[in-house]
Each structure stands twice: as C-alpha cells, then as structure tokens.
Amino acid sequence: MEEYNIKTKVVGVDISNERTTYAIVDIRGNIIAEESFDTALYRDVNSFVTVLSEKIVTLVEANGGYETIRSIGVSAPSASSISGYIENATNLPWKGSVPLAVMLRERIGLAVGMANDAHVSALGEYTFGSAHGMTNFIVISLGVGLGSCFFSRGSEHVGHRGFSGEFGHTCVEDHGRLCGCGHRGCLETYVGAKGIVKTAVEVMTSSDQASLMRNLEKLSPRTIAECCDKGDELAIEVYRQTGYKLGIGMANYASIVDPEAIILTGGISHAGQWLVDPTRESFEEHVFGNMRGKVKILTSKLDDRERDVLGASALAWSVPEYSLFK
Numbered sequence: 417m418e419e420y421n422i423k424t425k426v427v428g429v430d431i432s433n434e435r436t437t438y439a440i441v442d443i444r445g446n447i448i449a450e451e452s453f454d455t456a457l458y459r460d461v462n463s464f465v466t467v468l469s470e471k472i473v474t475l476v477e478a479n480g481g482y483e484t485i486r487s488i489g490v491s492a493p494s495a496s497s498i499s500g501y502i503e504n505a506t507n508l509p510w511k512g513s514v515p516l517a518v519m520l521r522e523r524i525g526l527a528v529g530m531a532n533d534a535h536v537s538a539l540g541e542y543t544f545g546s547a548h549g550m551t552n553f554i555v556i557s558l559g560v561g562l563g564s565c566f567f568s569r570g571s572e573h574v575g576h577r578g579f580s581g582e583f584g585h586t587c588v589e590d591h592g593r594l595c596g597c598g599h600r601g602c603l604e605t606y607v608g609a610k611g612i613v614k615t616a617v618e619v620m621t622s623s624d625q626a627s628l629m630r631n632l633e634k635l636s637p638r639t640i641a642e643c644c645d646k647g648d649e650l651a652i653e654v655y656r657q658t659g660y661k662l663g664i665g666m667a668n669y670a671s672i673v674d675p676e677a678i679i680l681t682g683g684i685s686h687a688g689q690w691l692v693d694p695t696r697e698s699f700e701e702h703v704f705g706n707m708r709g710k711v712k713i714l715t716s717k718l719d720d721r722e723r724d725v726l727g728a729s730a731l732a733w734s735v736p737e738y739s740l741f742k
C-alpha cells in the first residue's frame with residue numbers, strides 16, 4: 417500500500433518595501449528557521465523571485481528537506497488573494513501588475529497562497545495574537561501607509577477583487593492634504609508616518625513654545641513619541657491631533673461593521689498611550705451610540721515581523737496542496 421506523506425511544515429514569506437523575511441513554520445506555529453534580506457536590492461522582479469526561491473530552497477534543504485513542506489504563504493503590499501498579483505504597489509520597487517504567486521510556484525514547485533499584507537497581519541492576530549477567539553474584529557496596520565482588514569464571522573472580508581480595507585484612503589477632511597493616491601484629505605495623510613511628521617512641523621510653526629522636537633535631527637513617529645515620553649507638550653499635541661483623525665476614521669469603520677474589537681498594529685502603534693488615548697476619546701465621540709463604550713481598542717502584543725511571517729504561514733495552510741515533487 418502506498419503511504420501518504422503528511423507534511424507538517426510550511427514556509428511563510430513577508431515582503432515589505434524594506435525587508436523580505438521568510439521562515440519555515442511547523443504545524444503548531446513554531447518558527448523553525450528564519451532569514452531576511454533587503455527587498456530594494458532587487459529592482460527587477462524576476463531577479464527578486466529567483467533569489468527568493470533559491471534562498472527558500474537552501475533554507476528548506478537545511479531544515480528537513482522539500483518533502484516536509486506543504487505549501488508557501490506570501491504577504492505583500494497591494495497583493496490580491498483572488499488574482500495572485502501584486503498590483504501597482506506604491507512603495508515596492510516593481511511597478512504595474514506582478515503575478516508573484518505564479519512566478520514563485522513555477523520556480524519552487526509548491527502551492528503558493530498570497531494576500532495583501534493587512535489581511536495577513538489580521539490572519540496572524542486571529543491565529544496567534546490579540547484577536548484569538550474573536551470572530552468579528554478589525555485590524556489596522558499603521559506604518560508608511562494604513563492598511564486594514566475586517567474579519568466577519570471568523571473569515572476575512574477580501575472584497576470583489578481582493579483589495580478591500582484601503583482604510584488609509586478614506587476621506588477624513590474634505591479638500592485636505594494631498595495624498596499619494598491623487599485624492600485630498602485621505603486618513604493616511606494625517607496618520608501615516610509622513611502625515612505625523614507634517615503635523616509636527618505645523619504644530620511647531622504655529623507656536624513659539626519650546627519643544628524637544630525642535631532639536632531633533634530627524635522627525636519621525638518614533639522620535640516624536642520619545643519626546644512625548646519626556647513630557648513634551650507640543651509632541652503630545654501632535655499625537656493628540658493624529659489620534660483625533662484616526663478616531664474619526666475608526667468610528668466610521670465601526671459604525672458600518674460593528675466589531676468586537678479594533679486592534680492597532682505596525683510601527684506607529686508603538687507610540688502607545690500617546691496615540692491610543694486621544695484615538696479612543698475621538699472614537700467614542702464619533703461612533704454610533706449603540707456601540708459607544710463597547711468596542712475594545714487594543715494594540716497588538718506580537719512582534720510585527722513575527723506576526724506577519726506567522727500570518728503568512730497560516731495563509732499557506734489555507735491553500736490546496738500542490739507539489740511537483742510527489
């Protein structure tokens with residue numbers, strides 16, 4: 417009788433504009449081996465996929481071999497789980513439509529599932545993090561851009577083309593700041609990394625008050641939050657304004673989908689109370705009355721990169737098995 421080989425591991429890949437991280441993850445969510453490299457080193461997507469494939473194969477061969485790997489899950493910005501394409505990613509080196517899932521499958525010979533980074537973050541929170549046990553929740557990733565994913569009855573809402581959750585490009589200020597997408601007043605222009613720096617400059621320009629921010633070599637969400645930690649009033653004001661806008665956006669989102677919780681992830685969420693307190697206040701002020709005081713606003717307890725690799729591994733388990741090597 418032919419014995420069926422049950423595969424107990426998958427590969428999770430997280431592609432961001434800065435780093436590409438890939439890891440072998442076992443069925444219990446243990447990361448067995450993990451490596452990463454600079455995404456921007458490969459301006460041509462063909463050489464990127466070739467290098468990524470070679471590196472994955474080397475890691476797999478050093479950790480039990482091909483026959484133990486079931487499938488691969490990939491997280492990437494502007495990726496569609498429906499088409500398997502990365503489409504017009506603003507912050508990646510490759511422009512236009514890139515059929516990354518198929519390219520990787522052809523080179524490695526295993527099933528590849530791919531989804532938008534915000535969807536994969538939400539899958540990571542659902543499987544291993546703060547959303548464990550919840551069925552209706554929103555995960556918002558706060559970084560250069562703002563992504564989001566809504567889980568309804570335990571599965572992610574992906575939309576007709578796989579691009580749902582462009583929370584950063586919802587309008588919170590008519591005729592407001594110009595966004596990279598071409599519109600004005602998008603939430604991202606106030607709450608994304610560049611938007612927070614812009615608010616800091618505005619706050620400093622409109623006041624004569626002393627501020628530690630005036631002496632910073634580089635204004636960034638992180639350095640501004642460090643000024644807040646030292647009690648700097650203008651820095652606290654920057655996050656107050658940021659949280660006010662974010663709270664409006666989240667209240668609109670929650671009023672439509674009625675979530676149990678909203679989980680904030682990504683670099684900007686590390687500002688902690690300086691961001692979360694004014695966000696919660698604005699959220700409660702703007703959300704529909706039946707939900708007031710009832711929606712939990714949480715920050716992720718997972719390391720961002722680890723969560724995204726684990727989320728990609730959860731995605732890998734969800735695709736049908738396929739192998740050229742069986």
Ligand SMILES: [Zn+2]
Pocket residue numbers: 584585586595596597598599602604
């Ligand atoms: Zn926009």
